[in-house]
Amino acid sequence: MSKKKNAEAYQKTFAFRFFRWLSGEKDPYTGTLEMHPQKEYQPDREAALRHEKEHDAIMDKVYDTEHNRWLHLFHRLYQTTSVLFCLFLIALLLVTVSYLPANGTVTRPVNNEVSARYIEKGLEETGAVNIVAGMILDYRAFDTLGESHVLFVATITVLILLRLNKTEKDEAEVSDRRFEPKNDAILQVVATFLVPVIIIFGIYIILNGHLGPGGGFSGGAVIGAGLVLYLNAFGFQKTERFFTEKTYKWVCFFSLSFYCLAKSYSFYTGANHLHSVIPKGTPGAILSSGLILPLNIAVGLVVACTIYAFYAMFRKGGF
């Protein structure tokens, strides 16, 4: 026989609190934990109006459309052309979709022989023991080239957004010296022998990309993390000795252009049924699988530099 409780006694039980938590009526941690909740966004009417006015003034000054009839016409033409182009693109894509094979037919992309070919002939054709590396850096190398360029373009965009002029740069230097944890003895001692280990491990991942799990992207991320740790421990004076904005530009330029040229060569020979001079090597050896190892190194350099550049730019607005 169950005991009946009144409402007040029931509210003190564990079951009541548990079911209240389960239904989400009250979170027991709100108010007790040290948290600072975000303030609700409230639009500032005056600032919005001011920005609008500034925008209009800039537009009037730069594009003086009332006095420049040609510019006015060009704007009109630009708008109509962009709308028409979008409509054309939508129509084109819809027509293409209508030609796709119906669900359940033999010619569906799911039933094609591409994946079987990757598994059966991947080792023979690319020379890479790691099928994934053979896929992303040989069969689909164009896609990987695009990914590397996305990283490069992202860095350039952040560089444009966070660009500082001379006085701001000096201010950033001062505030960086004041606020960032520097000369932390514990961090420096640990970094002196952890950073080389991290960077060697990253190099191992890159060089081992065609033999096992790994490759340019993951190895580059590890090397970038090691560089960020070094920067955190010793500050910009030490890293500037081997890594400046110039280094970043040249490393990215050479890696990406090497990637472009190497893959252009292999696409050219492949499309024209020519014999490529790059040897495949014996599968399993470190110097094998043709272009995959150099391409991995190029991708790894770009990724490592990008991670370091992002950290440096968000911390100080530059290198």
Next chain:
Amino acid sequence: MSAVEWIRLIIGCLFILVGMVIFFTELFGVFHFNYVLNRMHAAAMGDTLGISACLIGLMIFSGLNFTTLKMFLIIVFLWFASPVSSHVLSRLEAATNDNLSSHCEIYEDVETLERELAAARKDSDTEKKEASVS
């Protein structure tokens, strides 16, 4: 299974269980404490002791091979990385929190702290001596 394998299984399971208990304590502490430094203290425990107990259990299962060496290196890496990152984070908290004194005692310079510690040590020493005399 031979007796040696049974012993290995039991010891490995014990280590993993100890690791799980430490992880549970860590999780409880992270949600139990209110102040960030206390919670960080709880969280750093799981990253060092909990993960190393679990990995030692797995090392005993795996036996003497290359995988064991890799797991040992993971333990070494974590024992360096986790305390140092906690240290840097707590330094940042101490540097940026304005009402730090409401959470813990603050000493203006290290000498005051050392003097108080020495006095406390002397007190405990004399107590011990008195206890041994009586």
